[in-house]
Amino acid sequence: MTLPEIKLVFDEPVQRKKTPKHxxxxxxxxxxxxxxxxxxxxxxxxxxxxxxxxxxxxxxxxxxxxxxxxxxxxxxxxTPKLIELVRSVTCDDGMTRKDLWKLHDGVLVESVLMRYTDRTTVCISSQAGCGMNCPFCATGQAGLTRNLSAGEITEQIVAAARTCANGELPGGPTRLSNIVFMGMGEPLANYNAVIRSVRNITDPSPDGLGISARSVTVSTVGLVNGIEKLTEEGIAVTLAVSLHTPDDELRNTLVPINSRWKIREVLAAADAYEKRTGRRYSIEYALIRDINDQSWRSDLLGRLLKNRNAHVNLIPLNPTPGSKWTASRREDEAEFVRILESYGVPVTVRDTRGREIDGACGQLAAAEKTRTD
Ligand code: SF4
Known part of the structure; x- marks a missing residue:
């Protein structure tokens, strides 16, 4: 099969207009x-x-x-204004709120704020669009527009912290407790800006927000050189590897960057990260009906992870409108979990917050673009 072309961008922003410094x-x-x-x-x-x-x-x-x-x-x-709120949509009785932001050059990105009983988490974008081309993902379909600056990334986080502090979510004022780099983009393909943003989160006041690195999750589709750089950085954030299947053959299609770094290399880099930081890493696995949810794949994943300090996060796929990719049947999901647990691998099924508001990354921005085109 001919694989789609991958455009790798490492700290080479393709910005049309320079983002003001912040x-x-x-x-x-x-x-x-x-x-x-x-x-x-x-x-x-x-x-x-x-x-x-x-x-x-x-x-x-x-x-x-x-x-x-x-x-x-x-x-x-x-402190120039870098992001402007275009609109917000809420669901889950207001406990989930997705914000669509316009950047100085008109580019749109989004962040999602989720209040739970014990924490409030914001999921932020690190790039406008994404060059990783995963075929089941709305953001991947549109390609990469540009990297965000550290200022543009941090502004999403500070805006979320403000929303929490101002009591704009039901339940009254609260503190933003967790930040996940799982919105639009591949964080490690915009390495320097992401690391500056992580330091802005973790540096104590007055240099940063003073949030523990343990409360920050950086996801990656498996850019091994990025994971290696992160290992050297000495910041113990949680690393989340989007694996999506335990076999290279299917992963070459689901996550095209796999043609450059195979599963074995990605897991070895994640193991080295875990060894260095002492932080268990997470394996993100979007369960897609009849594509990667077979029991033999769960068995293979269990064997791959049983001696590793990893936790599996199963994500019921949020279907992109008009896409053939859809969520697994309940019984297949339950069997997948059962097999993984039989290997002693810790596994959780992620709740599907935001599903009614185009919760998958990029869907709100895509809908807004269609509205304004
Ligand atoms: S799933 Fe993540 S890495 Fe893949 S195209 Fe979408 S945003 Fe990019």
Whole structure:
């Protein structure tokens, strides 16, 4: 079978218009240097970072500890508006909210905020579109538009934290507790921006949001060189590998990047990550009816994982409108779980939050594009 062409992008953004720089693009030291370039004392940058990360404010009117005449220039240099809300849709009695964002050049991305009894999680986009071409995925069908900057990624997270703090979700004010890089895009194909964003999440106040790395999940379809870089980074986030099948033959089709890095290599890289960080990794597996949900595949997956420190997250497929790919039958899903458990492999079936609001990555952006075309 001829495989679709894969366009790999590693830190080579194909941006048509340069994204304005934001304090979230810089390290804490670089932020201070930007302030000094503006002729201001370095500590002004720290004050702005405190407003942004600790008070979740990018409105210079509220920065009362900074002289009024400085606020506009420092805001223009450090907190330009990078994302604008186009619309939000909710379901699950308002506990799930999907936001569609327009970036400075008109590109659309989306994030999903989900409140549970014990946590509130935001799923964010790291790229506009995706170049990985997985045939069952709405985002993959449209290809990659461009990488997001660290500022654009971080803005989605800070916006979610603000929504939580302002009590906009039912149940009153809460704290954003978890961040998952599982929206549009392949995070490790936009490595530097994703790592800067992770540091913005995990750095303690005032340099970041002060959320534990354990509460951050970075997913990948298996870019082995990206996993190796992440291993060297020394940030113990949870690694989620989108495997989707235990055999290379089918994976070459479901996840075309498999023609470059085989399952054996991907799992070896994930094992090395686990060894280095002590963090169990997760195997993401979208269950697709009659494609990858047979019991022999569950058996093969169980044998592959039984001696590894991995957890399987089964995802009932959220069908793309007009697509032949659909969710597994309940009985096939139950059998798949039973076989995996017989090997002692921990497994959960992910809840399908957001299903009524085009919950699969890219579906809201695709629908909006159709509306405006
Ligand atoms: S499933 Fe993920 S990696 Fe594959 S095309 Fe969709 S967004 Fe990209």
């Amino acid at each position: 304090l979230a693009d810089y390290s804490p030291q670089e932020r201070r240097e930007v302030a000094q370039e503006l002729g201001l004392p370095a500590f002004r940058a720290t004050q702005v970072a405190t407003h942004y990360f600790s008070h979740l404010s990018d409105d210079p009117q509220t920065w009362s500890d900074i002289p009024a005449e400085m606020r506009q220039s420092i805001a223009a240099a450090l």
